[in-house]
Amino acid sequence: MTASRAGAIARAQRGFDEGEYLARLRDLVAVPTESQLEGSLPALTRYCAETMPALMRGMGFEPTVLDNPREGRGPVFVGTRIEDPALPTVLVYGHGDVVRGLAPKWSAGLDPWQVTVRGEKWYGRGTVDNKGQHLIAIDALRAVIAERGRLGFNAKVLVETGEEQGSPGLRELLRAEKHRLAADVFIGLDGPRQTTFMPEMKLGARGGVAFDLVVHLRDHAHHSGHWGGVLTDPGFVLAQAMASIVDRKGRIQVEGWTPKEIPPAVKRAIGALVFEDIPGLPEGDPDWGEPGLTKAEKMFGWTSVIVLAALTGHPDAPTNAVQGEARARLQVRHCADIKGADIVPALRRHLDKHGFQIVRVEPVLERDMFGASRTDPDDPWVRFVADSMQRSAGRAPNVVPNSSGSNPSDMFQEELGLPVIWIPNSYAGCNQHGPDEHALAPLLREGLGLMAGLWWDIGEGQTPRRDAKGTPR
CATH class of the missing domain: 3.40.630.10 (Zn peptidases)
Incomplete structure (x- = not known):
């Protein structure tokens, strides 16, 4: 045969x-x-x-x-x-x-x-x-x-x-x-x-870059009745710094994190994609993220940033104290139009510009990230x-x-x-x-x-x- x-x-x-x-x-x-x-x-x-x-x-x-x-x-x-x-x-x-x-x-x-x-x-x-x-x-x-x-x-x-x-x-x-x-x-x-x-x-x-935002003001927590409203609260400082990264509808505000445009060949390919609704998966929120982009363009042609975790104090057993430190881990996913090595330096410039010099940016080194x-x-x-x-x-x-x-x-x-x-x-x-x-x-x-x-x-x-x-x- x-x-x-x-x-x-x-x-x-x-x-x-x-x-x-x-x-x-x-x-x-x-x-x-x-x-x-x-x-x-x-x-x-x-x-x-x-x-x-x-x-x-x-x-x-x-x-x-x-x-x-x-x-x-x-x-x-x-x-x-x-x-x-x-x-x-x-x-x-x-x-x-x-x-x-x-x-x-x-x-x-x-x-x-x-x-x-x-x-x-x-x-x-x-x-x-x-x-x-x-x-x-x-x-x-x-x-x-x-x-x-x-x-x-x-x-x-x-x-x-x-x-x-x-x-x-x-x-x-x-x-x-x-x-x-x-x-x-x-x-x-x-x-x-x-x-x-x-x-x-x-x-x-897409590439992935993870980092911690850290606000360390003091080594110990102090009684909230005596020191609340007197000592700077690292939790609020961290929240304000994070709020400067995206606006209230999730649009990225950090210069250098997003491409100037989606390349035409890429935009055509994304526009031709066929999707299937899988039961049990969430729906996208149309008002979140970069305006004017489709759900597919946000996923495959743009940059995203999310908060993986945030912590101040002891959430499992809260105490009446002004905390000394707050930290959060964020993750950025980006397309080939943005260099991964530029993500953290761009964020540092952004935080400094907005008066958050006190917020440290610590790259995550626990695992290798893909470009x-x-x-x-x-x-x-x-x-x-x-x-x-x-x-x-x-x-x-x-x-x-x-x-x-x-x-x-x-x-x-x-x-x-x-x-x-x-x-x-x-x-x-x-x-x-x-x-x-x-x-x-x-x-x-x-x-x-x-x-x-x-x-x-x-x-x-x-x-x-x-x-x-x-x-x-």
Whole structure:
């Protein structure tokens, strides 16, 4: 029988229907790769040194485990298959680490380290974030190799184990292993889609910057009856400083935090997005945030700032005293049009201008933060992948200029010079960072078909090529 694109898609989805995908997913989920916990390094190492090589055995990939440049951080697995150096090379991304299991908080009968199937929902930590998604990419590669006898391109599968911690050490590793990881395009599978009924591409991510605002006036609290109205209250000073950052309707007032405009190509892409109302999710407040922007433009094309936590005194046991200190943690999400390194200096200038020199700004150093990134929606690789997905799904995909959340896209763009494309296969109600994380079986099966079709099309030899400077042509 002649090998065909339809045959590759059928193979990938038959593996799902016959339980092969589920069996492999159970093996991946069973490894408790909680990168946010102390003592997680053995599990992270096991995932890279044992679980991933076993998963890809027989596929013609050479497995390598790269140590993290930062001591105590999880390693990176790289599986390499070079069929011909003249062929295009795809860097396939996934992350093997997960957030904390939170086992006692899961519903009765569910275990974060076992995949439990209940109808169309497959429960387990990592079923969508991200083990189930990089398994889709790998099983689709497996199907194309079986159907065609080869891929028709070179593939490098990179699975890191620190994404849930901000990918510490990954940038340094990419810089050191630039030759080993050289490719023509980055394709990662992660995150939720806007809808359950149409495929989607994301072209990057918003960056994230967190910092503490601290008003420290004195080391001790003092009796409110004696000192109230006499000593400056740090809680009110902090509240006034925070109120200067946004106006009463949430419009950002800090100069340098927002772009002059949303780039035309990005605005067009956002305007074409299709959304789905998911029961249980909140509605946006139309009067909050930058006026004149749609909900989608606020999420994917603009800057946001939120208060993560604020504290003065002892909320669990308030005392009658003028407090000595107040603090709050804020988080800014920004698009590629704003540099993350400029966020804190811009805030310092703003506070000084408004008379809040007493308010300290302390950057959060507890975890690495991702930078902002965006592949041009007009990039030839974007058009190629979108055309392939449309051919498989029978409808054009949503093309999201950048995720509203964060991921390591910027590292691969900046260190390897790659166009970055994400293909998510989850949905907004999946509980990916909470108890009862689950995948939707129909989306997993559809994802296998989409990726098998894409891998087949890349192997047909009609992909965009880049010149010596890395410019698409």
